[in-house]
Amino acid sequence: MRLTIDSDVCIGAGMCAMTAPSVFTQDDDGYGAVLPGREDGGGDPLVTEALRACPAQAIAWGEGGEG
Template sequence: MRIAIDTDRCIGAGQCALTAPGVFTQDDDGFSALLPGREDGAGDPLVREAARACPVQAITVTED
């Protein structure tokens, strides 16, 4: 699995971090970021739900 965050589109709503806190966080400016070592989702079943929860669809999840 590959996770990409479109930082130009992200508005910092934080829904991803609330939905899958083991994979997503927010940087110092409040925008979405992946936790170190979690770039592949780390098997978290909530990654896709976090992508769907993004109000501006800034997160893309694809299979390798």
């Protein structure tokens, strides 16, 4: 499984970074980003909650390179 954030959909609310800060951050422009090396979720149980908390539903949890 692989986490991705659709930068065309993200509105920069920051809910992902607040909910699961060990996996998500915000880039220099304030948009959500997956931390390097954490694309697999890092076993953090809050990843699922971060997906639910995203108001734009910009986070995807999928197989391989597809979000």
